[in-house]
Amino acid sequence: MHVTLVHIRVRPEAVDAFIAATRANHEASLREPGNHRFDVLKSAADPTRYLLYEAYASAEGAAEHKATAHDLAWREAVADMMAEPRRGEPWVGLYPAG
Amino acid sequence: MHVTLVHIRVRPEAVDAFIAATRANHEASLREPGNHRFDVLKSAADPTRYLLYEAYASAEGAAEHKATAHDLAWREAVADMMAEPRRGEPWVGLYPAG
Numbered sequence: 110m111h112v113t114l115v116h117i118r119v120r121p122e123a124v125d126a127f128i129a130a131t132r133a134n135h136e137a138s139l140r141e142p143g144n145h146r147f148d149v150l151k152s153a154a155d156p157t158r159y160l161l162y163e164a165y166a167s168a169e170g171a172a173e174h175k176a177t178a179h180d181l182a183w184r185e186a187v188a189d190m191m192a193e194p195r196r197g198e199p200w201v202g203l204y205p206a207g
Numbered sequence: 208m209h210v211t212l213v214h215i216r217v218r219p220e221a222v223d224a225f226i227a228a229t230r231a232n233h234e235a236s237l238r239e240p241g242n243h244r245f246d247v248l249k250s251a252a253d254p255t256r257y258l259l260y261e262a263y264a265s266a267e268g269a270a271e272h273k274a275t276a277h278d279l280a281w282r283e284a285v286a287d288m289m290a291e292p293r294r295g296e297p298w299v300g301l302y303p304a305g
Contacts, residue, residue, distance in 0.1 A: 171228035199251035204233040
């Protein structure tokens with residue numbers, strides 16, 4: 110599994126709009142071929158911190174996600190909601206295998 | 208979803224043994240009631256850095272995991288493999304919901 114953790118900090122006044130836009134991206138991303146997970150997490154300690162846990166069968170699947178209409182729309186929708194630049198962190202999924 | 212991210216740094220000579228012990232914990236944890244995920248990730252940048260992505264339907268499920276024989280066995284097995292103390296980070300899973 111090819112995993113990307115996306116670390117996000119949202120401007121406090123944009124939290125509700127961010128969650129709505131990200132839910133739409135979650136729902137559309139689950140329908141991509143090769144997508145295993147697109148979990149949306151909120152920090153238990155800080156309601157402005159979010160994490161996307163995006164897992165694909167391959168690096169190609171992860172790259173194709175960035176070219177989808179729903180991800181492009183999400184990036185545009187949330188651009189002004191960020192309190193700081195997003196940070197994507199690559200991980201290799203060992204288990205579950207494949 | 209109740210999610211815990213466990214950040215781990217392993218002593219380089221213990222990497223293979225750590226992966227084997229953690230695979231066993233992964234397989235047993237998936238059979239717990241209320242477990243949604245127990246993903247084992249390796250950093251793409253540093254082969255001594257690992258992340259456990261543990262998701263349960265409830266905080267109770269996550270707490271019960273810590274009392275299972277397989278998790279107790281894992282903690283004992285890896286105790287001497289840690290390069291630094293593990294750090295568990297709590298997250299609230301928004302999507303998938305429930």
